[in-house]
Amino acid sequence: MLGLHVTVPVACFRKGMAREFLETEPLPPPSTCYGFLLSFVGEADRFRHVGVRVSPVLLNRPELSVVLRTVWRVKKAALGSAGNSRPDFQQLLAPVHLLMWLDSSGEATQTPTTTSLERRVEQAIAHPASIKSRFGGLCLGESTHMVDEVNLYDANNPRFADLPAIGNAFLLAERGRLSLPVWVDHVGSAGTRYVTGNLVELGLTPPSLTLMPQISP
Numbered sequence: 001m002l003g004l005h006v007t008v009p010v011a012c013f014r015k016g017m018a019r020e021f022l023e024t025e026p027l028p029p030p031s032t033c034y035g036f037l038l039s040f041v042g043e044a045d046r047f048r049h050v051g052v053r054v055s056p057v058l059l060n061r062p063e064l065s066v067v068l069r070t071v072w073r074v075k076k077a078a079l080g081s082a083g084n085s086r087p088d089f090q091q092l093l094a095p096v097h098l099l100m101w102l103d104s105s106g107e108a109t110q111t112p113t114t115t116s117l118e119r120r121v122e123q124a125i126a127h128p129a130s131i132k133s134r135f136g137g138l139c140l141g142e143s144t145h146m147v148d149e150v151n152l153y154d155a156n157n158p159r160f161a162d163l164p165a166i167g168n169a170f171l172l173a174e175r176g177r178l179s180l181p182v183w184v185d186h187v188g189s190a191g192t193r194y195v196t197g198n199l200v201e202l203g204l205t206p207p208s209l210t211l212m213p214q215i216s217p
Contacts, residue, residue, distance in 0.1 A: 001206045002118045003153035004100040005160065006036075011062075011096045011145040016181060016192065022071070022090035026199065027058040027170060029180035030213040032141055033100055040150065041120040042134035049117040051108040053212035055101045057167040057202060062093035096140075099153060099167055101206055106214060125152055155204060169202040171211040183217045193217065 013025040013032055028036070033054045038046055071088040104116035115123075124131050138147045153160060170180060176196035185191030195213050 001209075002102045002104075002121060003204075003206065004098075004102065004121070005149075005151045005153045005163070006098045006100055006140065007148040008096040008098075008140050008145060009148055010092055010094045011141045012090055012092050013141050014090075016184075016189065020088055022088055024064075024091040024093055025178075025180065026093075027056050027096075027098065027168070028140055029182075030054045030056070030170070030195070030215060031181040031184045034182075034215045036138070036140045036147070037100075037102065037117060037121060039134070039136075039138055041117070041124050042131040043120070044133070047217070048109065049104070049107055050215055050217065051106040051110075052117050053101075053103040053106060053209065053214045055169055055171065055207055055212040057099040057101065057169040057204075058199075059097040059099055059164055059167045060095070062096050065092050065094065066090065067092060095148075099163075099204060101169075101212065103206075103209060103212060105209070122152065125150065153204070163204060166201050166203055168199045169207055170197050170213070171200045171202070171207055172197045172213060180213070182213050182215050191217065 012022065013028045015023045015025055033056050034052065035046070066089050068087055069090050070085050102118055102121065104110065104118040107116055110116055139145050140147050170178065172195060174196065176198045178198060179194045179196050181192055182195050183193040193216065197213065
């Protein structure tokens with residue numbers, strides 16, 4: 001299992017049902033983490049690594065603020081039409097410090113000749129120039145919420161000595177209090193798939209595999 005330390009100065013992990021008031025989840029859903037990882041390795045096919053398990057752990061308590069911003073919705077055929085924009089309130093978290101656990105053992109397309117997402121992430125960190133197909137900025141959530149840093153987590157590395165000993169991890173629970181998506185249908189919402197879980201205090205060690213959300217359409 002691979003651990004990543006990720007920091008984002010400002011972010012919003014918008015709740016799927018939020019409309020006029022754009023509320024944020026306390027941490028990025030598994031589907032958001034998966035999209036971030038695909039972007040990180042330069043993968044445009046989001047079905048490529050279906051089956052991976054991703055569990056985000058929030059390491060700090062971000063400040064919550066509310067801003068008034070322009071939101072675009074497609075109401076008219078002409079995308080630039082004034083009828084497609086309106087002001088809405090949005091919640092923001094700042095800053096966000098995460099430990100993201102990734103496990104590729106359940107990848108549906110994994111074969112002896114393919115490279116797992118775990119391995120691709122390791123390669124991207126060790127040899128950034130090897131990623132030839134990456135485009136745009138690396139973000140977590142919205143395209144304007146740029147990632148500050150991504151590092152492989154190693155408990156024995158002195159650079160991580162100042163991290164807290166405990167974080168809040170999203171782990172599966174049959175009757176959990178929090179529902180987060182593991183797959184998002186970007187055209188409508190019929191194909192969006194959720195899992196239930198809880199935010200659980202967890203040390204900076206890998207969680208049980210059976211408690212980690214699995215990316216699945």
